[in-house]
Every structure is written in C-alpha cells, then in structure tokens.
Amino acid sequence: MKFYNRETELNHLQNWSNKAATGGALMTIVIGRRRVGKTALLNQAFPRGGEYRALYLFVSRKQERLLCEEFVEQIRALLNVPIFGNPSSLREVMEILLQYSCTEPLTLILDEFQDIQRVNPAFFSELQHLWDQYKGKSQMHLICCGSLYSLMTHLFQNSKEPLFGRADNRINLQPLRTQFIAELLHDQKRFSPETLLQWYMLSGGVPKYLEWLVNIDAHENIWQTLVSEHSLLIEEGHYRLAEEFGPEHGTYFSILSAIAAGHTSRPAIESLLEISVGPQLDRLEKEFEIIERHRPVLSKPGTRLVKYKMVDAFLAFWFRFIYRHRSAIEIGNYSFIHQVIERDYPTWSGHWLEQIHRERIAASGQYNIVGSYWERGNQNEIDIVAINELEKIALIAEVKRNRANIRLSRLQEKAEKLRQQLKGYDVRFEGFSLEDFID
Structure with a gap:
C-alpha cells in the first residue's frame, strides 16, 4: 500500500539526524499504538542505501547473548566495523556503536525498545551512563521506538527511571486523518x-x-x-x-x-x-x-x-x-x-459520522472550541458546537446520515439554553450528512 501523509514526522526525523551529525548526539522516542505505522515511518525516513547511515535493530524477546549475536552480525554487515570477540551484553554492543558514532554519523533505531525490560532491565541504567559519557562527542541520533504506550512513557517520563530527561525529541504517532x-x-x-x-x-x-x-x-x-x-x-x-x-x-x-x-x-x-x-x-x-x-x-x-x-x-x-x-x-x-x-450499523456509524464532521470543522482553523452539548439526563443533545471566541461567532449543527432527516427548527429549540450562554455571538445553524463528503 502507498505511504500516506507523515511529511511532518519525516522532516523532523531527518532534520534531527542532520543535527546530531553536526552538533552532538540526540535521543528521540517514537511511540504509538500497535499497527499505527511506526516501523513504516522509520523505514520511509531512513531507507536502506539512502542518504542517512541508519542501523535498524529489532529488540526481540530472547536471551541477551543471542540478541547480541544477532545485533553484532547486522553491525558487521552494515557498518563494516571490526568487532573482536563475541560481545554478549547489550551494554557492550551499545558502546561499540557509540564509539563508532564519534567519527561517523549514525542513526540507530531500536524498535520495540520497551522489550529490553524482558531481556535485561539493567540496560536502561547502563544506557544512561553510556549516553551521558558519549553524548558530547557522539554523532548518533538514537531513536527508541515502542508500542507499549504506558511502559514507554514510564521509562522516559518517570523521574525515578534512569532515562528520565534524556530524550531530546518525542513523536507520538497518530492514525491517519480522514x-x-x-x-x-x-x-x-x-x-x-x-x-x-x-x-x-x-x-x-x-x-x-x-x-x-x-x-x-x-x-x-x-x-x-x-x-x-x-x-x-x-x-x-x-x-x-x-x-x-x-x-x-x-x-x-x-x-x-x-x-x-x-x-x-x-x-x-x-x-x-x-x-x-x-x-x-x-x-x-x-x-x-x-x-x-x-x-x-x-x-x-x-x-x-x-x-x-x-x-x-x-x-x-x-x-x-x-x-x-x-x-x-x-x-x-x-x-x-x-x-x-x-x-x-446505521445507528452505530452515525456516531462516527459526527466525529468525522467534528474533525473536519476543527481542521478548518475557524474555531478555537469544537465539541458537543447536552443537558442533565442527556436532554437536548446537540451533535456539534463550534465557537470562535475572538470573532464572536458560533456554529450549532446536527448530523444525520440522510440529509432529509435534518430538522433545523428542532435543533434551534434544543439550543435555547445554549444560545443564552452565547449572548452576543453570531450563531449559525447547519445540518451535515454523508452527502457533504461527495467533494
């Protein structure tokens, strides 16, 4: 399938690699739910044989010694680095790469980074010490990518964790917009x-x-x-x-x-x-x-x-x-x-039709508040309310799958109390349906 959107994230990732190559090492965390396209984004930003020297290492749940053997094989193949002996710890492998990056720019991607917790939880402290030691002289852009949102957030944002405060950049990858x-x-x-x-x-x-x-x-x-x-x-x-x-x-x-x-x-x-x-x-x-x-x-x-x-x-x-x-x-x-x-399905999908229209209105940039409205007991529910507090304008809208079912007169009745709160605003009533997607 064709690669869609993500231009902003691609530009950021590549710019950060350029910056690391000229001004000291940088650490980036890329998080997002499973299936959202994190690996595809990184492959698109740093394709094999492309402009950037990038090493992609996937953290699989296996014994540390076996994982290191796999990593060393890839390092030798891609970077042509002479590695003597058989490094058996992630700390040794990481130090080899940091030493390499002191003379050659390197983008290092550690995918499913949170799974290091299962391989060797002590590595997070070891990485902290190595990073602090080499950061000033290294040209590495280290990208820690993970899909367990809670654990990734804990590792980098909990003040009691060794990697707290070490990340320079963060991308929270979201699904594609409509x-x-x-x-x-x-x-x-x-x-x-x-x-x-x-x-x-x-x-x-x-x-x-x-x-x-x-x-x-x-x-x-x-x-x-x-x-x-x-x-x-x-x-x-x-x-x-x-x-x-x-x-x-x-x-x-x-x-x-x-x-x-x-x-x-x-x-x-x-x-x-x-x-x-x-x-x-x-x-x-x-x-x-x-x-x-x-x-x-x-x-x-x-x-x-x-x-x-x-x-x-x-x-x-x-x-x-x-x-x-x-x-x-x-x-x-x-x-x-x-x-x-x-x-x-017709009723269920109607809720998501409302959501698409709310997203569309929010993306227009015309309003600073976009949401919905209801009163106690779920009375007088209104699908969309959008407000521009600077220009004092407001949109009150009803959403139906079939445009023929929209009743603006009924909508105006339901909005009576809301209009009292919007006194002084130019209030517009509209109806939206599936037909609005034709263009």
Missing part, C-alpha cells in the same frame, strides 16, 4: 461517502487496518470477510491491549465494552459492572489514551455532566461487536454477529 483515507479510496477507485465512513469506522485511520480493507475485494460482503473464523480481526483487540493492561486486562476490557455499548458515564458503567472504576477510567484516559473525557461545550470545569468516549474507532467497533459477542464466536456462530452488525 482526508488521507479519502485519498486512499480515490487511489483504489472505491470512493463513496458511505465507504469513507465505513473505512474510517473500521480502521480508525490505522494503516494496518486500512491495508486489510484494501485487500478485501470490492464485490465481497465486508462483514462476512472481516468477521469470520480465519479473520485476524477476531483476536486483534486482545493482541493490542492484553499485554498493555497486564493482569487487570479483564476489568479494563469490561469497562471498554460498556463504553462501546453506550454506557458512557461513570455511574452507568459502575451500575452495569457493579464495581468502582474510577482509577481504571483515569488510567484509560491519561496513561493509555484509549478513552477521552467529554463535557458539554461551555460547561463549568467541575460539572458532573461527563461522558467517556473511545478514541479509536476500530477498538470501539471491536468491543461493541466482537468482544461483546465472544460467546457466539466461541461456538462459531459468525452469522449471528453479521446479523447484529447489519441491524445496528
């Missing part, structure tokens, strides 16, 4: 507003999932292909999150399943699960960045009108339709899940 999914669909000659919404909902902009969708024949039934005995989608949620959550993954999975099913307030989640979930919600939001806390636009900071929403559209789909119906999967009744998807 405009690039549209570009991909046009390139595949498969674009339609409905397909754009469907691919956004099923991929969340994650390149690996988009690649899965590209490989599905346009004439096949997408649900029967994706939700089947041999589909990778069935276990994908477990693959992505079980290790991240650790022993408590069952509790976290139950919370995410509840949110995906529409139980979006803390009292609703706790009532359903019959447990207190405050600490878990806090970690899911701040540490794992899987959910977001939403308040009505213009509400006071201490308001209790709080809803939790999934950040990742793919995970929301997986928890709503796959994890929730895992008993049907265990007995191989995939047709049951197909029927549930066909029944609930």
Whole structure:
C-alpha cells in the first residue's frame, strides 16, 4: 500500500539526524499504538542505501547473548566495523556503536525498545551512563521506538527511571486523518461517502487496518470477510491491549465494552459492572489514551455532566461487536454477529459520522472550541458546537446520515439554553450528512 501523509514526522526525523551529525548526539522516542505505522515511518525516513547511515535493530524477546549475536552480525554487515570477540551484553554492543558514532554519523533505531525490560532491565541504567559519557562527542541520533504506550512513557517520563530527561525529541504517532483515507479510496477507485465512513469506522485511520480493507475485494460482503473464523480481526483487540493492561486486562476490557455499548458515564458503567472504576477510567484516559473525557461545550470545569468516549474507532467497533459477542464466536456462530452488525450499523456509524464532521470543522482553523452539548439526563443533545471566541461567532449543527432527516427548527429549540450562554455571538445553524463528503 502507498505511504500516506507523515511529511511532518519525516522532516523532523531527518532534520534531527542532520543535527546530531553536526552538533552532538540526540535521543528521540517514537511511540504509538500497535499497527499505527511506526516501523513504516522509520523505514520511509531512513531507507536502506539512502542518504542517512541508519542501523535498524529489532529488540526481540530472547536471551541477551543471542540478541547480541544477532545485533553484532547486522553491525558487521552494515557498518563494516571490526568487532573482536563475541560481545554478549547489550551494554557492550551499545558502546561499540557509540564509539563508532564519534567519527561517523549514525542513526540507530531500536524498535520495540520497551522489550529490553524482558531481556535485561539493567540496560536502561547502563544506557544512561553510556549516553551521558558519549553524548558530547557522539554523532548518533538514537531513536527508541515502542508500542507499549504506558511502559514507554514510564521509562522516559518517570523521574525515578534512569532515562528520565534524556530524550531530546518525542513523536507520538497518530492514525491517519480522514482526508488521507479519502485519498486512499480515490487511489483504489472505491470512493463513496458511505465507504469513507465505513473505512474510517473500521480502521480508525490505522494503516494496518486500512491495508486489510484494501485487500478485501470490492464485490465481497465486508462483514462476512472481516468477521469470520480465519479473520485476524477476531483476536486483534486482545493482541493490542492484553499485554498493555497486564493482569487487570479483564476489568479494563469490561469497562471498554460498556463504553462501546453506550454506557458512557461513570455511574452507568459502575451500575452495569457493579464495581468502582474510577482509577481504571483515569488510567484509560491519561496513561493509555484509549478513552477521552467529554463535557458539554461551555460547561463549568467541575460539572458532573461527563461522558467517556473511545478514541479509536476500530477498538470501539471491536468491543461493541466482537468482544461483546465472544460467546457466539466461541461456538462459531459468525452469522449471528453479521446479523447484529447489519441491524445496528446505521445507528452505530452515525456516531462516527459526527466525529468525522467534528474533525473536519476543527481542521478548518475557524474555531478555537469544537465539541458537543447536552443537558442533565442527556436532554437536548446537540451533535456539534463550534465557537470562535475572538470573532464572536458560533456554529450549532446536527448530523444525520440522510440529509432529509435534518430538522433545523428542532435543533434551534434544543439550543435555547445554549444560545443564552452565547449572548452576543453570531450563531449559525447547519445540518451535515454523508452527502457533504461527495467533494
């Protein structure tokens, strides 16, 4: 599949390598969820035989001595460095590379960096000492890339960890925005507003999932292909999150399943699960960045009108339709899940249609606040409220799959209290639908 977007990240990575080659070593951390395209980004920035001398080392979970043998073989092949003996520790290998970089610029990529924790956790302290020793004379751009978000953040941002304060740059790689999914669909000659919404909902902009969708024949039934005995989608949620959550993954999975099913307030989640979930919600939001806390636009900071929403559209789909119906999967009744998807898809996809329009409005640069609005008891819900506080203008909008179902008169009635808060603003009411994606 063609490489889309990432121009900003590519430029940063290459500029930092240039800077390290002339002004002292730099350390960069690249983090992002699994499948988001971190390795593809690094390969695109530093292709083999390209402008930059780059060494890519993948940290696999094996005995340290065996991992060092693998690394030494690659160093000899790529850098043509004479290495005497058989280094058996990561510290020895790292010092060889730092010594090399004192005379030759080198971009060193350590992929799945967090897995060093399983190989030799003492290496993080050893790396700190080596880095402090060589940083002033080295020409190395060290890129530490990892997919366990919580652990990578802990390693570099926890003041008690040896690598705290050592990173010079950080890239938190995000999924592709909707405009690039549209570009991909046009390139595949498969674009339609409905397909754009469907691919956004099923991929969340994650390149690996988009690649899965590209490989599905346009004439096949997408649900029967994706939700089947041999589909990778069935276990994908477990693959992505079980290790991240650790022993408590069952509790976290139950919370995410509840949110995906529409139980979006803390009292609703706790009532359903019959447990207190405050600490878990806090970690899911701040540490794992899987959910977001939403308040009505213009509400006071201490308001209790709080809803939790999934950040990742793919995970929301997986928890709503796959994890929730895992008993049907265990007995191989995939047709049951197909029927549930066909029944609930129009309503479910409508929520993500709202999200796409919110993203589109935010990207326009016309507003400094973009969100939604509701009152106590989920009354008078409004899909989109966008405000420009400088120019005193506001947009209040309703989103429907079918434009014929938009009722601006009803929207104006629901916005009565909101308009009182927007006194002095030029308020515009609009309706958005799938048809707005035609262009």
